[in-house]
Amino acid sequence: MDFATLLEAALLGVVEGLTEFLPVSSTGHLILLVDLLAFAGPPGRVFEVVIQLGAILAVCVAYASRLWAVVRGLPYDPAALRFARNILVAFLPAAVLGATLHGFIKSVLFDPRVVAMALIVGGFVLLWADRREHAQHYRSVEGVPWRRALGIGLFQTLAMVPGVSRSGATIVGALLLGVERRTAAEFSFFLAIPTMVGASVFDLWKNRETLSAEGLGVIAVGFGVAFLAALLVVRPFVAFVGRHGFGVFGLYRIALGSVILLALLAG
Numbered sequence: 138m139d140f141a142t143l144l145e146a147a148l149l150g151v152v153e154g155l156t157e158f159l160p161v162s163s164t165g166h167l168i169l170l171v172d173l174l175a176f177a178g179p180p181g182r183v184f185e186v187v188i189q190l191g192a193i194l195a196v197c198v199a200y201a202s203r204l205w206a207v208v209r210g211l212p213y214d215p216a217a218l219r220f221a222r223n224i225l226v227a228f229l230p231a232a233v234l235g236a237t238l239h240g241f242i243k244s245v246l247f248d249p250r251v252v253a254m255a256l257i258v259g260g261f262v263l264l265w266a267d268r269r270e271h272a273q274h275y276r277s278v279e280g281v282p283w284r285r286a287l288g289i290g291l292f293q294t295l296a297m298v299p300g301v302s303r304s305g306a307t308i309v310g311a312l313l314l315g316v317e318r319r320t321a322a323e324f325s326f327f328l329a330i331p332t333m334v335g336a337s338v339f340d341l342w343k344n345r346e347t348l349s350a351e352g353l354g355v356i357a358v359g360f361g362v363a364f365l366a367a368l369l370v371v372r373p374f375v376a377f378v379g380r381h382g383f384g385v386f387g388l389y390r391i392a393l394g395s396v397i398l399l400a401l402l403a404g
Contacts, residue, residue, distance in 0.1 A: 150359040154366025157192035160305030165252040179352035186340045191363030199371045219279040227290030228331040253397035255300025260390030266309045267383040274315040319379045
């Protein structure tokens, strides 16, 4: 196994872990960095999808007590049932569209130009949503009505365009639907668990015949590093947005997307 490839996989894992839960598009960052490094990872862009499971595992660890309380409360505790129902309902739109459009997304949308434009547009949307006055009716994941949870799930499908940001789309959707900031961020975290597990399993299955032991080793390095990096980000991010909002991430997106577009135009 080539040491340089493992080093690049570790670097990509750091980027994934630090950006997965920020509304800046971890997939967009990975696509750009993979192209910049000319990263020779497993075929089919499976590396960029599967290492996100490392970041998802970090959420499971950071919120282990809360998730375990939900599991223990099923099927009798009403709050646990509402929590599970909301995450499942919100997950369904992405599951259906992801399975239907998987080939198109990978072959057409995984492109630096698409990422750059999505970063810029999403940055302006994030700034607008952050500065807009929002009704804050719902202050817990289990307190969100199921129709609102479905609406958040529909917003999440926008993130099938790389650069939009899964967390950014779900957070903006939750804010517009009356969810309080911290709860919007946490809803995004919990919704990431079934979404990214489903996407990773689907991708591994689709690429099962092209994956070698070496390719799986490269994925394992990225996965492990992404897990450690994400552990450093999850709770500080929730505390930060509770105090300061999402505006700084919108400005970052616009700046990064503009630099990428200028670089692409310059050849």
